[in-house]
Amino acid sequence: MAVLAMRDALNQALREEMKRDASVFLLGEDIGLYDGSFKVTRGLMKEFGEKRVLDTPIAEEIIIGTAIGAAMSGLRPVAEMMTVNFIMVAMDQVVNAAAHIRYMFGGGTKVPLVIRTPGGGGHQLGAQHSHSHENWFAHVPGLKVVAPGTPADAKGMLKSAIRDDNPVMFIENEGTYAVKGEVPDGEHLVPLDKNEVKRPGEHITICAHSRMLIVAMDAAAELEKEGISAEIVDMRALRPLDMAPVIESVKKTSRLITVEEGWRSYGVGAEIASRVYEEAFDYLDAPVARIGAAEVPAPYNKKLEKIVFPGKADVIVTAKALLGKN
Amino acid sequence: MKVEQRATEGRTKTVLSDKDTLLKLYREMLLIRRFEEKTAEMYQAAKIGGFCHLNIGEEATIVGTISALQPKDYVYSTYREHGHALAKGIDARAVMAELFGKETGTSHGRGGSMHLFSQEHRFYGGYAIVGQALPIACGSGYAINYQGTNEVVMSIFGDGATNIGAFHEALNVAKLWHLPIVFVCVNNLYGMGTAVSRASAVTEIWKKACAYDMTGERVDGMDVLAVRRISDQLVAQAREHHEPSLLECVTYRYRGHSMSDPDTYRGKDEIKEWQTRDAILSLGEHMKKEKMLTDDEIQQIDEEVTAQVEDAVKFADESPDPDPKDLYRNVYADEVAS
Numbered sequence: 001m002a003v004l005a006m007r008d009a010l011n012q013a014l015r016e017e018m019k020r021d022a023s024v025f026l027l028g029e030d031i032g033l034y035d036g037s038f039k040v041t042r043g044l045m046k047e048f049g050e051k052r053v054l055d056t057p058i059a060e061e062i063i064i065g066t067a068i069g070a071a072m073s074g075l076r077p078v079a080e081m082m083t084v085n086f087i088m089v090a091m092d093q094v095v096n097a098a099a100h101i102r103y104m105f106g107g108g109t110k111v112p113l114v115i116r117t118p119g120g121g122g123h124q125l126g127a128q129h130s131h132s133h134e135n136w137f138a139h140v141p142g143l144k145v146v147a148p149g150t151p152a153d154a155k156g157m158l159k160s161a162i163r164d165d166n167p168v169m170f171i172e173n174e175g176t177y178a179v180k181g182e183v184p185d186g187e188h189l190v191p192l193d194k195n196e197v198k199r200p201g202e203h204i205t206i207c208a209h210s211r212m213l214i215v216a217m218d219a220a221a222e223l224e225k226e227g228i229s230a231e232i233v234d235m236r237a238l239r240p241l242d243m244a245p246v247i248e249s250v251k252k253t254s255r256l257i258t259v260e261e262g263w264r265s266y267g268v269g270a271e272i273a274s275r276v277y278e279e280a281f282d283y284l285d286a287p288v289a290r291i292g293a294a295e296v297p298a299p300y301n302k303k304l305e306k307i308v309f310p311g312k313a314d315v316i317v318t319a320k321a322l323l324g325k326n
Numbered sequence: 327m328k329v330e331q332r333a334t335e336g337r338t339k340t341v342l343s344d345k346d347t348l349l350k351l352y353r354e355m356l357l358i359r360r361f362e363e364k365t366a367e368m369y370q371a372a373k374i375g376g377f378c379h380l381n382i383g384e385e386a387t388i389v390g391t392i393s394a395l396q397p398k399d400y401v402y403s404t405y406r407e408h409g410h411a412l413a414k415g416i417d418a419r420a421v422m423a424e425l426f427g428k429e430t431g432t433s434h435g436r437g438g439s440m441h442l443f444s445q446e447h448r449f450y451g452g453y454a455i456v457g458q459a460l461p462i463a464c465g466s467g468y469a470i471n472y473q474g475t476n477e478v479v480m481s482i483f484g485d486g487a488t489n490i491g492a493f494h495e496a497l498n499v500a501k502l503w504h505l506p507i508v509f510v511c512v513n514n515l516y517g518m519g520t521a522v523s524r525a526s527a528v529t530e531i532w533k534k535a536c537a538y539d540m541t542g543e544r545v546d547g548m549d550v551l552a553v554r555r556i557s558d559q560l561v562a563q564a565r566e567h568h569e570p571s572l573l574e575c576v577t578y579r580y581r582g583h584s585m586s587d588p589d590t591y592r593g594k595d596e597i598k599e600w601q602t603r604d605a606i607l608s609l610g611e612h613m614k615k616e617k618m619l620t621d622d623e624i625q626q627i628d629e630e631v632t633a634q635v636e637d638a639v640k641f642a643d644e645s646p647d648p649d650p651k652d653l654y655r656n657v658y659a660d661e662v663a664s
Contacts, residue, residue, distance in 0.1 A: 025472065051471075051472060054468075056499070057495070057498060057499065057502070059491075059495040059498070059499075061461055061491060061492050061495050062461045062464065062492070062495035062496060062498070062499050064461070065458075065460070065461020065462045065464060065465060065492065065495075065496070066461055066462075066464045066465040066468055066499065067465060068461075068462045068465055069402075069450075069461070069462040069463055069464060069465020069466045069467070069468070069469070070465035070466070070468050070469045070472070071465070072450065072462070072465065072466065073400075073465065073466040073469035073470070074469055074473065075468075075469050075472060075473075077465075092455055092458060092492075093458070093461065093462075096455050096458065097453070097455075097458055097462060101451070102656050102657070102658075102659060103436055103656050103657050104433060104436055104437045104441040104443075105432075105433050105436075105437055105441060105443035105451055106431070106432065106433035106434030106435070106436045106437060106443065106656065107434065107655065107656035108432070108433065108443045108444065108445045109443065109445055109450075110659040112659075141657050142657055142658070144658070164659075164660075165659035165660060166658050166659050166660070
């Protein structure tokens with residue numbers, strides 16, 4: 001097993017799937033000659049040629065539209081959106097078209113399409129490059145939405161997404177591309193609909209996905225030193241939302257914190273909390289605590305920005321409060 | 327509106343004086359006319375719900391363009407697509423059943439008037455968002471080039487679509503990537519109730535092609551033979567040379583934008599004037615003059631087509647509604663819980 005950075009694990013997944021299946025092709029802005037703005041597609045144009053790694057104009061609507069039509073016509077496109085913020089330009093194609101086509105055409109066609117895109121903040125990029133919008137897409141029937149937080153999951157879930165017959169929103173995070181981890185060589189598939197306990201614990205459950213999984217794991221390590229054992233559930237599968245490991249964990253710990261990088265209101269944590277209230281209310285010893293970004297458009301100033309996005313300290317303080325240990 | 331004939335004669339191999347070809351065009355146009363008249367009736371009888379946009383008046387544009395295609399060629403359309411679906415060969419029964427919302431419809435009652443679809447006929451859908459399907463049509467064009475086959479994509483849309491970003495993004499990459507697409511603008515002079523001149527800085531829509539160094543043509547969309555001639559040329563250009571083009575067909579819808587449109591933004595005289603150039607009557611007269619058709623035969627075709635529409639209505643009416651237990655079917659290809 002090799003230790004790879006997240007971006008290289010993703011690159012490996014793309015390369016393996018392109019070798020395996022000639023109908024897989026990539027398209028997006030500067031993914032070819034430029035090697036991708038986050039270098040996830042590095043070297044692929046050189047290896048597979050311009051037909052299979054298609055540099056597009058900076059025109060998001062045509063990127064997603066072309067991917068949809070190609071998917072309906074027998075190909076398996078992987079479209080890269082440079083950041084999730086840019087997908088808003090193509091929202092009509094994602095929601096009104098990709099997500100709905102199969103159903104509104106009575107099952108007459110399918111749309112095997114992957115949209116890869118990074119979200120997340122913390123790089124002083126201001127309000128138009130810093131947000132997390134997983135919940136926007138997870139709201140929509142017809143889309144699958146995943147957000148892996150480890151290099152191994154990134155590889156395994158991207159490979160599964162490419163083989164899936166549905167439009168899959170594959171949400172990455174700019175802050176994780178350099179994060180390293182062990183990644184199985186060759187064929188490694190992670191299901192798109194299974195969440196997983198990444199760290200077993202006894203006293204409190206913490207749900208997190210993508211970069212917040214790393215934050216939560218760090219917080220759990222600190223809490224351990226103070227005698228608090230936190231169980232971490234990785235919410236990498238957001239739609240369909242696999243709640244089973246969360247419910248099971250809450251039955252054991254009786255306390256739950258949700259952590260997300262996006263705004264709390266109407267967010268991923270809101271959905272998880274609501275389902276826990278529906279399915280495991282009697283097991284709770286305290287209300288579910290939700291941690292998310294401050295509800296402002298991301299500011300440029302470094303000090304202000306630091307306040308906006310959740311970090312390890314937020315998780316630690318919230319966990320202690322929930323356990324009455326502050 | 328004066329229509330400039332820009333179609334260059336003599337580049338096409340199709341013989342448009344052949345009786346069988348003309349009869350086919352005539353019959354298809356009449357089928358669309360009778361189908362839509364019955365559709366209006368069924369809408370008023372509340373057998374059809376939602377929005378319902380009729381093709382009456384636009385038959386020459388529909389049949390003239392789509393008849394230039396082969397069965398495996400793709401058609402992408404809009405929300406005004408009943409006629410396009412019929413012209414692409416979808417059974418009138420399946421189209422009417424979809425309007426009735428029945429399980430036997432093209433989209434099993436999940437799509438309705440604006441979302442007809444048939445994989446088998448390569449009719450790749452009616453889309454209710456103005457201009458949305460143009461980028462998607464580019465995807466089929468890309469797949470054709472990728473797979474090395476020789477189909478053609480026809481992307482049909484209204485004049486209103488040419489003012490949105492998707493139109494420009496699509497024409498740009500179609501030219502850039504040499505996609506085998508014929509972009510057909512059905513210019514019926516109004517985007518809902520707004521006249522072209524009040525919505526588009528350039529009212530001669532074919533000229534928008536020049537921004538993308540693409541062939542642009544304008545044709546009288548009330549003249550089925552003229553539409554067919556130029557369509558043959560542009561389809562050949564797409565198939566043989568993988569070069570896209572923009573064809574503007576100037577036509578007119580006799581009815582309002584949809585069944586719920588009171589049609590107060592244009593004069594009755596204007597409508598009457600366009601009706602004097604009716605495409606079906608014109609072709610009938612032409613064929614009578616050329617001794618290809620008699621009044622009796624016209625009568626007979628009308629009876630056959632009318633019977634076909636009646637049969638479609640009966641079929642739709644007697645077909646079952648979708649089973650509520652299948653509500654969640656086809657949200658996902660693999661039937662996962664959502």
